[in-house]
Amino acid sequence: MEPDVAPLATLAQIQETPSARDGIPSELEEDLRAYGAKLIQQAGVLLKQKQVAMSTAQVLFQRFWYTSSMEKYGIAEIGMGALYLASKLEECPLRMRDVINVYDVLIQRSRQSTSSRDFKYEPMSYFSQDYYDMKDILIIAEMQLLKRLGFDVHVTLPYGTLINYMRVLNLLEDTKACQMAWGYLNDALQTPVYAIYPIPVIVCASILLVIRHLKLEIPSSQEDSPSWWDLFDAPFEDVWLVANLVVRLYRPRSQSDQNRVMQLLTKKDVRRWLDENA
Amino acid sequence: MFVWNLIVVQGMGCYFASDHCSTRMTDQDQASSVARKRPKSVTTSDDEERLSKKLRLSQNPEDSKPSLKSKPIVASYAPAQRQSHPPIQTSRSVYSYERLNQIEEGSYGVVFRAKDKQTGEVVALKKLKLDEEKHGFPITALREINSLMTCRHENVVRIREVVVGDTLTQVFIVMDFIEHDLKTLLSLMPNPFLQSEIKTLTLQLLRAVNHCHSHWILHRDLKTSNLLMNNRGTIKVADFGLARRFGDPVGVGGMTQLVVTLWYRAPEILLGAETYSTPIDIWSVGCIFGELLLHEPVFQAKGELEMIGLIFKLLGPPTVEDWPDFEDLPLTRTLNIPPPHPPTLRQKFPYLTASGIDLLSSMLTYDPELRTSAEQALHHPYFTESPLPKHPDLFPSFPSLAAGEKRRKAFESPSAPQRAKGQTEYDYV
Numbered sequence: 001m002e003p004d005v006a007p008l009a010t011l012a013q014i015q016e017t018p019s020a021r022d023g024i025p026s027e028l029e030e031d032l033r034a035y036g037a038k039l040i041q042q043a044g045v046l047l048k049q050k051q052v053a054m055s056t057a058q059v060l061f062q063r064f065w066y067t068s069s070m071e072k073y074g075i076a077e078i079g080m081g082a083l084y085l086a087s088k089l090e091e092c093p094l095r096m097r098d099v100i101n102v103y104d105v106l107i108q109r110s111r112q113s114t115s116s117r118d119f120k121y122e123p124m125s126y127f128s129q130d131y132y133d134m135k136d137i138l139i140i141a142e143m144q145l146l147k148r149l150g151f152d153v154h155v156t157l158p159y160g161t162l163i164n165y166m167r168v169l170n171l172l173e174d175t176k177a178c179q180m181a182w183g184y185l186n187d188a189l190q191t192p193v194y195a196i197y198p199i200p201v202i203v204c205a206s207i208l209l210v211i212r213h214l215k216l217e218i219p220s221s222q223e224d225s226p227s228w229w230d231l232f233d234a235p236f237e238d239v240w241l242v243a244n245l246v247v248r249l250y251r252p253r254s255q256s257d258q259n260r261v262m263q264l265l266t267k268k269d270v271r272r273w274l275d276e277n278a
Numbered sequence: 279m280f281v282w283n284l285i286v287v288q289g290m291g292c293y294f295a296s297d298h299c300s301t302r303m304t305d306q307d308q309a310s311s312v313a314r315k316r317p318k319s320v321t322t323s324d325d326e327e328r329l330s331k332k333l334r335l336s337q338n339p340e341d342s343k344p345s346l347k348s349k350p351i352v353a354s355y356a357p358a359q360r361q362s363h364p365p366i367q368t369s370r371s372v373y374s375y376e377r378l379n380q381i382e383e384g385s386y387g388v389v390f391r392a393k394d395k396q397t398g399e400v401v402a403l404k405k406l407k408l409d410e411e412k413h414g415f416p417i418t419a420l421r422e423i424n425s426l427m428t429c430r431h432e433n434v435v436r437i438r439e440v441v442v443g444d445t446l447t448q449v450f451i452v453m454d455f456i457e458h459d460l461k462t463l464l465s466l467m468p469n470p471f472l473q474s475e476i477k478t479l480t481l482q483l484l485r486a487v488n489h490c491h492s493h494w495i496l497h498r499d500l501k502t503s504n505l506l507m508n509n510r511g512t513i514k515v516a517d518f519g520l521a522r523r524f525g526d527p528v529g530v531g532g533m534t535q536l537v538v539t540l541w542y543r544a545p546e547i548l549l550g551a552e553t554y555s556t557p558i559d560i561w562s563v564g565c566i567f568g569e570l571l572l573h574e575p576v577f578q579a580k581g582e583l584e585m586i587g588l589i590f591k592l593l594g595p596p597t598v599e600d601w602p603d604f605e606d607l608p609l610t611r612t613l614n615i616p617p618p619h620p621p622t623l624r625q626k627f628p629y630l631t632a633s634g635i636d637l638l639s640s641m642l643t644y645d646p647e648l649r650t651s652a653e654q655a656l657h658h659p660y661f662t663e664s665p666l667p668k669h670p671d672l673f674p675s676f677p678s679l680a681a682g683e684k685r686r687k688a689f690e691s692p693s694a695p696q697r698a699k700g701q702t703e704y705d706y707v
Contacts, residue, residue, distance in 0.1 A: 005362065005427075007363055007364045007366045008363040008364075008365070009365070010365045013365075067366055067367065084414060085415070085420075088415075091522070091523060093413070093417060096414065138414065139414050142414045142415055143414075143415060146369075146440075147442055147446075148368045148369075149366060150366075150367045150368055150369045150439065150440065151369060151423050151439075151449075153424065154424065198363065
């Protein structure tokens, strides 16, 4: 197998992200990353886009925050740019207007999430200034993604690797296990793991979660024989950490925590929050 | 007579990246990812390793379970695994380079020769045309950059980085500077390449094409002006401006028929096929092979109809036997098909050996299904019969037009001493 050349963050970047340097607490950054990625997935579903494009977009989105700060770029604009860019990369380009309309819905829905009224969507008119503003934002966001990632937008997706590993572990027939592992891989897109770990580690983490969840029996942890993750070249502590990061997504959150990210979609929102909480 | 000109341009001898490639689609073929080779890192330093030890979480696999309350992200770190991955980094500015001279200007943009201010290496800068884009960053430019990054190979021009200017419309691809392109070289060379040299060049070209195809990239514009050649007998495939990824089955939603320069265009595209794949690149390789032998392009047509006519003339018109799909192609019915006659390859290439003719006709086969693949062609007996391919180091070198070099003038050697005027004829002193 040829080595995977997808770029990964350096230790220095992981230790102190650009957002952290601008005073954004790591927990908030984590939440914003997760929410931004979720928006990409939702927009993709609404646009009936292929999952490969959504996944690629989310990986680019996660990478972006290792070179750029959330104080300078908003998660909505970058997410929108990432989805638009990834659709070109995966040879299934989207119309700019469709992307903008869908993001407009999602942004309005987030904004209204705190009010008690039912969600009411007001579409923008065809030639409105809002549309042209959004269009400029989208073009600039796409360009910034390219520029701030050094144009290295090569993304390796985990799905093929998962199928191989499941086959090696004789789990390919177990539809439930496969489905679940696939789901964990998709959920992991909301965490930064695709920007900090190579694919085998992430795939092993998803399998580990499935094995524990379904209480499957798999030869491992014998004193003298190697465990199954060794077979796939994944160090256990890395696998363990990725599994933890994924599981963290499901922890119970307070209502205020959940509402907070929905109001911080743009850099202006984030700056205001920083001023208020300084 | 060649003037042997020994030019060594700095920054050209870097081929280390050849085995440093990846693909996302071939993953499925390779079930065992155990024990992969890892090239040495460019990025990980000792400092990082030290940090990594500090950061490593000491979790015991036996007695712990994934917990909901684990600490926020710190990284455990496997330096060995990380080494093969490049870091995430932003684009540098174009001002890191000093502009030297303009090499060429095409429809896609301008190419400059430039010097890296830090290292002094000479590189080629290709400026992308981005003005008046209605759909954001052009997908063709994305494909070009991505293909170049995916297809790193000794015989593919090496992309170093992508740099940006002051505004969002200034983007430059930085590549190794290579002295010649094969088209200009062929037109300036006084003598055609020798058989042994043609074998070396064709082999290199086939290796590059094989590499691209195995990484699911179609080049779609192979021709002599897109083949660069250095002064050490190595050619590099360049200009991936029309390249794109393909799948199996080929493309979702079809692919454009506006590909490949006319003279190198395969018959299935000329006849309007809606899907095409790797065989179109092989046809182009066949045309290039023929061009090296003839010292001029094989099919020099002015329009598509004339092109089809020339192909029919050289290979004989296709029959349903040798190309079953021929009759179903959209444009076939619009053609007047001449009466059948045998191929005239032998007359056109009188000095080529029988196996050479066999290789050429296997690449210029009508039916894309039956056309040879790059991998098969690499093992063709033509390359193992005498004369054997010449070692690249033994190739002659030429003055580089792109670097602004000129052929040295013949010596003006001083003439024999002449008798000074006014001296007497019997002056023996």
